[in-house]
Amino acid sequence: MVIRQRQRIVELEARASGAHLVDLAVGLLVARLNASPADAADQLQRLAHTAGVSPAEFAAELLGEPRPTIAGAPAKAGAWRRLWRATTTADHAADGDAVARAVLREGLAAHGARAIALWMLEPDGALTLVGQHGLTALDASRWRRIPPQLDCAPTRAVAQGQPVWWPAGTPPADEDGYADRPPPPRLGSWAGARAALPLLNAGTLVGAVEICWTRPLDGDGTRLLRELAALADICQRALRPRVEEGDGAAGAGAGATVAAGGGGAGRVPEAWLPALLDGLAGSVLLAQAMRDDAGEVVDFRVTHVNRDFVDPAGLPADEVRGARLLDLYPLMGADDGLFGRAVDVLGTGAPYAADRTMLLCLVGDVIVSREMDIRVTRHADGVAISWRFTDGADAPASLGTHVQRLGGFGGWQEDVGSGAIRWTDNTYDLFHLPRSAPPIALEDLHPLVHAEDRDAFEHLRTALLRLGRAASASFRVLLPDGGLRHWRTFAEPVTDTAGTLVAVRGVYQDLTDQYRTELVLHATQSQLADSEARAASQHMLALALQKAILPEAQPLLTTSGLAVAVRYRPAEQESLVGGDWYDALVLPDGQILLAVGDVAGHSIRSVAGMTALRNGLRGLAVTGAGPGQLLRWLNNVACHLTDDITATVVCGLYRPEDRALRWARAGHLPPVLVRDGRAEALPVPDGLLLGVEPDVSYEETVTQLTPGDALLLYTDGLVERRGTGLDESLRDLLRLAAAPHPDVGRRADFLLARCTPDTDDDTCLVIVELLA
Numbered sequence: 182m183v184i185r186q187r188q189r190i191v192e193l194e195a196r197a198s199g200a201h202l203v204d205l206a207v208g209l210l211v212a213r214l215n216a217s218p219a220d221a222a223d224q225l226q227r228l229a230h231t232a233g234v235s236p237a238e239f240a241a242e243l244l245g246e247p248r249p250t251i252a253g254a255p256a257k258a259g260a261w262r263r264l265w266r267a268t269t270t271a272d273h274a275a276d277g278d279a280v281a282r283a284v285l286r287e288g289l290a291a292h293g294a295r296a297i298a299l300w301m302l303e304p305d306g307a308l309t310l311v312g313q314h315g316l317t318a319l320d321a322s323r324w325r326r327i328p329p330q331l332d333c334a335p336t337r338a339v340a341q342g343q344p345v346w347w348p349a350g351t352p353p354a355d356e357d358g359y360a361d362r363p364p365p366p367r368l369g370s371w372a373g374a375r376a377a378l379p380l381l382n383a384g385t386l387v388g389a390v391e392i393c394w395t396r397p398l399d400g401d402g403t404r405l406l407r408e409l410a411a412l413a414d415i416c417q418r419a420l421r422p423r424v425e426e427g428d429g430a431a432g433a434g435a436g437a438t439v440a441a442g443g444g445g446a447g448r449v450p451e452a453w454l455p456a457l458l459d460g461l462a463g464s465v466l467l468a469q470a471m472r473d474d475a476g477e478v479v480d481f482r483v484t485h486v487n488r489d490f491v492d493p494a495g496l497p498a499d500e501v502r503g504a505r506l507l508d509l510y511p512l513m514g515a516d517d518g519l520f521g522r523a524v525d526v527l528g529t530g531a532p533y534a535a536d537r538t539m540l541l542c543l544v545g546d547v548i549v550s551r552e553m554d555i556r557v558t559r560h561a562d563g564v565a566i567s568w569r570f571t572d573g574a575d576a577p578a579s580l581g582t583h584v585q586r587l588g589g590f591g592g593w594q595e596d597v598g599s600g601a602i603r604w605t606d607n608t609y610d611l612f613h614l615p616r617s618a619p620p621i622a623l624e625d626l627h628p629l630v631h632a633e634d635r636d637a638f639e640h641l642r643t644a645l646l647r648l649g650r651a652a653s654a655s656f657r658v659l660l661p662d663g664g665l666r667h668w669r670t671f672a673e674p675v676t677d678t679a680g681t682l683v684a685v686r687g688v689y690q691d692l693t694d695q696y697r698t699e700l701v702l703h704a705t706q707s708q709l710a711d712s713e714a715r716a717a718s719q720h721m722l723a724l725a726l727q728k729a730i731l732p733e734a735q736p737l738l739t740t741s742g743l744a745v746a747v748r749y750r751p752a753e754q755e756s757l758v759g760g761d762w763y764d765a766l767v768l769p770d771g772q773i774l775l776a777v778g779d780v781a782g783h784s785i786r787s788v789a790g791m792t793a794l795r796n797g798l799r800g801l802a803v804t805g806a807g808p809g810q811l812l813r814w815l816n817n818v819a820c821h822l823t824d825d826i827t828a829t830v831v832c833g834l835y836r837p838e839d840r841a842l843r844w845a846r847a848g849h850l851p852p853v854l855v856r857d858g859r860a861e862a863l864p865v866p867d868g869l870l871l872g873v874e875p876d877v878s879y880e881e882t883v884t885q886l887t888p889g890d891a892l893l894l895y896t897d898g899l900v901e902r903r904g905t906g907l908d909e910s911l912r913d914l915l916r917l918a919a920a921p922h923p924d925v926g927r928r929a930d931f932l933l934a935r936c937t938p939d940t941d942d943d944t945c946l947v948i949v950e951l952l953a
Contacts, residue, residue, distance in 0.1 A: 263288045264411050271419035277312025280419045285314045288412045292405065294392050296369050298324060299416055300335055301380075301388040306561050308335055308389060311420060315393070320369050333365040334377035335389035339562070342386060342476025344406060347375045348397075374398045378409060380417040384471040385482060386562040390416055458487040461567070466490065468506050469563035470527055478524050481506040481563065491570070493553070519555065523564045526557045533557040536571075594675075594686035595623055597646075611689050613662045623685070631657035631665070641672065645685045649674045655692070667692045741773055741837040742952050746929040750898070750944040760787035760828070761896045761943035762795045771837065774802050777849070777894040777945050778830040790826035794819065794871070798832065808832045808845040809881040812868065816847065816879075819872035827872040831894055840886045840951065845879045847871050850900070850911075853893040853918055854884065860918040862911060888953040891928065893918060898944035899936045925950045 270283035277299055285297045296315025300308035306329035313321050327335060337345045347365060368375070373394035380388035390413050398405070458465045468481035482505055486498050494510070501509060507520060522533045536554045553568040591608030595601070602620035609616055621629075623642060630638045634656035644652035651673040658668050672687030745765050760780030767773055776798055780791040797818045801811050812832055819826055831852060833844030844852070848870030851862040866880035886892070900910040917935050922928040929948050938944060 263291060264408070264415070267412060268415050268419075271415055274419060277420060278314060279312075280416060281312040281314040283419075284412050284416055288408070288415070289392060292398075292408075293394055293396065295371055295373075295395050296393040298335075298368060298391050299380075299388065299420065300327065300390070301420070302339065302386060302561055304561050305329070306559075308339070311388075312416075316369055324368060331366075334368070334375055334391050337365065338377040338379045338389045338391075339386060342379055342381075342472050344376060344378045344409070369393055371395050376409060378413040379476075380413055380420075381472065382417055383482075384473065384479070385469045386472065387417060388420075458485065458565075459489075461487060462489060463567055463569040464490045464492075465565060465567040466501065467560060467563060467565050468523070469561075471505070478527060480508075481520075481523060483509070484563070493568075493570075519557075519566070523557055523566065526559050526564055527562070530559050532559075590688040590690045592686070592688050593620070594684055596684045597682055608689060611666075611668075611691055613660050613664065626658070629659050629661075631659065633657075641670065645672055645674055646682070649676070649682055667696045741767065741771075741835070742840075743773065743835070743837075744925045744950045744952055746925040746946075746948045748929050748933050748944075748946040750933060759783050759943035760791045761898065761945040762791045763894070763945045763947050764795060764799065765947055765949070766799070768802055768805075768834075770805055773835040773837070774799075775833045775835060775842075775844075775892075775894060775947060775949060776830060777896060777947055778828055779849070779896045779943075779945070780826055780828040782826075783943075786824055787826070790819070790823045790828065793823050794826075794828055794830070797822075798830075802834075807881060808834055808843055809879040812845050812847050812871070812879040813877065816869075816871045816877050817875050820875040823872070825872070827870055829870045833894075835886075835949075842884045842886060842892070843881055844884065845881045847879060850895065850897060852884075853895075853915065855891040855893070855918050856887065856889070858919060858921065860915040862915065886951045888951050891918075891925065891948060891950045893932075894947040896943065896945045898938045898942035899932070899946060901938065901942065903939050 267284050267288035270287050271280045274280040274283055281297045281299055285294060289297060297313065298310060298316060298321075299312040301311050303309055308327040308329075310321065310325050313324075316324075327333060329336060334345055334347060365375075368391055371393045373396040375391060375393050377389055377391045379386055380390060392409065458467070465487040466483050467485040468483050470478045471480040471482055473479050483501055483503060486501050490498050490501070492498070492501055492509075496509065506523075510519070525531075526533050534554075534556050538553065538555055553570050556567045558565050591611040592605040593608055594603045600622065602622055604620045606616070608620075609618070612618075612621065623645075627635065627638060627642075637654045638656050641652050641654040644650050651671075653669065653671045655667070655669045658666050660666060669690045669692050670687055671690070672685055674682050675684040675686055677683050747763050747765060749761065749763065751759055760782055762778050762780075764774060764776045776795075778791070778794060780787045780794065794815060798811060798815055801814050806814075812830060815830065815832075819828060829847055829849040831844065831846040831849040833842050833852075835842045844866075845868055846865055847868045849868075851865045853860055853862055863884060864882070866882045868879040869877050884892075900907070900914050902910055914932075914936065917932055918928075920931065922931060925948050928950075929946055932948075933944070933946060936944075
């Protein structure tokens with residue numbers, strides 16, 4: 182008895198001594214931290230709990246006094262003082278890098294750690310670096326953001342919710358199967374041990390920390406793990422005021438913005454996610470996972486609800502926000518209930534969807550069931566849960582939902598027994614009636630239907646009311662304000678469990694704009710068909726006109742020893758003809774007429790003038806006159822017998838017996854002679870273009886041809902280019918013309934393909950070759 186009393190006295194003295202030490206330590210913290218006594222006492226309690234010792238023991242270590250002997254208290258040399266120094270320094274850190282530096286120097290340096298990195302969890306599951314010490318600038322940049330699909334130590338700690346060590350066997354022993362995995366990517370260049378711990382705030386996962394050593398670890402792994410967990414808690418507490426400015430959600434899901442020029446944290450809450458959820462129809466809530474010491478999900482805490490949120494139990498949104506999910510809906514705690522589904526979604530990432538499922542809710546002391554469509558998706562370390570009621574408890578909204586599902590038309594429902602009618606807002610708009618007007622019954626709609634469409638409307642009513650089957654009909658309606666509209670309605674009967682018709686419901690669809698569009702489309706198609714027919718006729722006419730005006734020349738004038746190729750290319754393929762023309766034919770005296778001309782302009786008047794000049798030259802050539810005289814007569818025709826046209830022409834007469842070409846020109850481009858692989862432009866005689874002044878004389882010149890020579894007569898469409906001088910264009914033509922070809926036809930095709938115009942002008946080309 183005496184012994185027990187003495188032991189009791191010793192214990193009371195130890196407790197009194199411990200209380201005195203706690204008071205002294207609180208006073209020291211008040212002075213060191215510039216905090217209130219209550220805040221200092223709270224911090225002392227938190228540090229002692231983190232270190233796993235009593236407040237008296239922590240106070241004794243902090244003050245450097247002998248620790249009071251309390252039953253079973255283990256001895257831990259220096260750990261509490263390190264935690265206190267780390268806490269004090271981290272609490273005054275300016276940014277995330279300063280937090281990491283404080284924890285490494287004051288808490289981890291004693292264990293030989295060389296580097297530490299701190300990440301915060303983002304809404305998309307990624308980790309953003311918010312502080313580091315010991316890493317190179319390159320390593321810090323490379324690890325700035327870790328996507329959730331990257332297998333590394335921090336993501337493993339986040340996924341598991343517990344510390345992860347590497348290599349396997351580092352104390353404490355790896356018990357989670359990571360020993361069979363390949364080693365995770367290294368944070369730095371150190372080949373020693375690594376530890377990654379989750380950062381938890383009130384059981385909610387908010388980030389991760391990784392610590393690197395240069396050597397393997399040994400000793401008491403449990404004691405080291407407890408101290409590391411305490412240091413991790415110091416990190417998240419020191420970072421939280423910097424990453425949650427204005428956010429009461431304890432950092433869960435907050436966005437991160439790394440300050441420019443360093444790895445410090447400057448996180449600010451992102452407004453895009455609440456704004457996005459507020460724009461969604463239906464009820465949506467975000468809930469962050471809450472875990473126990475083993476990392477198991479024990480509940481979810483609601484961090485946000487959207488603007489249209491409607492609680493199944495009738496709770497206001499302010500009471501839902503910040504509450505625990507199982508406190509709000511205690512009847513969903515079964516493994517196969519909504520809570521179990523949410524845990525599965527969080528673990529697997531596979532979304533969950535259920536339509537028309539029943540959710541039991543506790544309203545006061547009464548259990549009610551609500552039918553709803555539910556969706557659950559993973560969101561970082563939490564879930565997003567959305568629902569839409571389908572049980573008709575909010576009947577007007579339910580009817581509006583059906584209308585939206587059917588396409589946004591005007592919905593209606595009419596009870597057969599009572600005659601009560603319910604319209605959606607869209608239906609009033611279709612009838613051009615105010616919301617205060619009484620709805621129009623199906624029977625009363627009959628007089629408003631166009632007389633020609635009343636049979637179709639009667640078939641609809643018969644199918645619904647007598648045959649009890651769904652039906653549709655299209656008809657025109659004369660609205661109360663006098664407007665005529667084209668409508669289509671889809672309707673169905675509503676029966677009770679006994680099969681008795683109790684109501685009919687459906688939607689009205691206004692097809693007026695569609696009918697008008699179809700009429701306009703039909704008229705447009707008719708006009709298009711007429712236009713295509715006219716275009717085809719004009720095309721055929723142009724083809725006939727081309728053949729009449731520009732007949733194909735004889736491919737070979739074998740009796741004269743010449744091979745001739747003629748080509749015509751219109752500037753517009755639709756018109757086919759313009760003011761350019763050519764001619765090559767044998768005259769009665771045996772000479773061969775060669776001519777190319779170009780009438781100015783591009784119109785029907787140009788075509789008429791070209792036809793007059795071409796046919797006039799043919800008629801004048803049979804007189805046997807020379808080319809100069811022919812051009813003088815042709816000029817008078819242009820001046821007196823045409824509609825004020827001007828034209829350029831080159832005209833030549835070839836005598837087969839002496840192989841001489843006598844030719845003259847009226848303002849036309851010079852012919853090109855190709856001989857022995859060289860091409861040159863012939864010197865041009867004087868001659869004014871046609872149609873300018875009557876009775877003008879034209880100079881003639883003679884060019885002697887030899888076997889193998891090729892002579893090119895052409896219009897300006899072959900050489901003229903925008904932005905290019907005529908001399909340069911002629912040089913390009915001479916270069917192309919000098920190329921050898923097996924026959925005159927291929928030479929003509931080659932030149933026409935390589936000389937592409939850009940001046941919207943026609944092209945005529947006549948090539949004659951003297952056969953060997």
